[in-house]
Amino acid sequence: MSPGSPRSPWWRTTGHTGTYKASFLFLFELGYERVLMHIGNVLEFTRRIYSELYCRVEKYRPQTLNDLISHRDILSTIQKFISEDRLPHLLLYGPPGTGKTSTILACAKQLYKDKEFGSMVLELNASDDRGIDIVRGPILSFASTRTIFKKGFKLVILDEADAMTQDAQNALRRVIEKFTENTRFCLICNYLSKIIPALQSRCTRFRFGPLTPELMVPRLEHVVEEEKVYVSEDGMKALITLSSGDMRRALNILQSTNMAFGKVTEETVYTCTGHPLKSDIANILDWMLNQDFTTAYRNIMELKTVKGLALHDILTEIHLFVHRVDFPSSVRIHLLTKMADIEYRLAVGTNEKIQLSSLIAAFQVTRDLIVADA
Structure with missing residues (x-):
């Protein structure tokens, strides 16, 4: 094709090929x-x-044992151990955000002065390095060295110990046995079943249960007052409900919602966390029980897409509804069994759309059973 012909690219007729290429690159x-x-x-x-x-x-982490708001029986026992200088190896377990790490850090601050803290306390997160090297390296090195200028024992705090491999836990057992005279160990975990029996038997165990709303509300109100955040009454209830006894989660939701919306209400809390509102659950239940399958599926999928809802969260809220409504026993058993199967399949990574179809089908079968019994 010759330059200037009708089929020639337009930029070739101008003589500015390099200019246009340079402009495009720019x-x-x-x-x-x-x-x-x-x-x-x-x-x-x-x-x-x-x-x-x-x-x-x-x-807002508690700095002393007196600052902690729950588990007074555990705290009094540990306080007695410290006062009598007979602190054993400890195993603190329970759900997250219940004060396990705060408790042992408060104990450490009571045992050691600020200038001694760095040399007498080793704090590690086992989830950072799960293998045996963490035991053979920093833990063994710290536990095997004696202090010259201070009498008493050192303290090793091992957070998320349930993330350690079995080989690492077995190696830790030998270290605990060998250096008990000059080192105390505190293991912190969420799941006691993931700690080998040999380690459990060498520690005094304390279970930290979820915090009650009566204990959480005053602490949250203190934070709200200090940070000058607007929190409505229903917003506070939403914080307590969604945190499920986890103070750390409650503080995180409070801060995230305030940063995103400037105020903390029930609607902003649920929107910020992506959790379905009560009105959303009411609509979903109405569609599943009163609409045909196709309409219910279309409406729920549209709601999930618009609000970014997870089927697992919807399932959790609907589970509470099933227990509150006066279903016949056979119907409730059928429905809960189906919902348990759906939750399990979601946990192993199956398709949400298929599981949503299964949930709608379970409720529509339930509706037919109720009509048949009537």
Whole structure:
């Protein structure tokens, strides 16, 4: 094709091929830089939010045993151990956010002065390095060295110990046996069943249960007052409900909601966490029990898409409804069995759309059973 012919590309007739190529590359690079800048801004915003959340949790962490708001029986027992200088190896277990780490850190601050803390206390998170090397390395090195300028024992705090491999736990058992004279160990975990029996038998065990609303509300009100955050009455109830006795989670939800919306109400809390509102659950139940299958499926899928709801959260809320409604025993048993199967299948990673279909089908069969019994 010759230059200037009707089929010739338009830029060849102008003689500015290099100019247009350069312009295109310039625009591409400009767009690329803007994308990178946008990504950088998003990452910086995310880092700032995480930093804010972390600072709030640490800012209001109890500093002494008297500051802790729950588990007074456990605290009094540990306090007696400390006062009599007979602190054993400890195994603190229970759900997250219930005061396990705060308790042992408060004990450490009572046992050691600030200038001694760094040399007498070793705090590790076992989930960072789960293998045997963490036992053979920093733990063995710390436990095997004696202190010259201070009498008494050292303290090793091993958080998330249930993440350690079995080989690492067996190696830790030998270290505990060998250096009991000058080192005490405190293991912290969520799941006691993941700690080998040999370690359990060498420690005094304390279970930290979820915090009650009566204990959480005053502490949250203190934080709200200090941070000057607007929290409505239904917003406080939503914080308590969604945190499920986890104070750390309650503080994180409080801070996230305040940063996102400027106020903490029931609606903003549920929206921020992506949890279905009570009105959403009422609509879903109405569709499943009163609409045909196709209409119910379409409406629920649209609601899930618009609000970003997870089927697992919907299932949890519906489970509470099933227990509150006066279903016939046979119908309730059938429905709960089906819901348990759906929850299990969701946990192993099956398709949410298929499981939603199964949930709708279970409720429509339930509706037919109720009509038949009537």
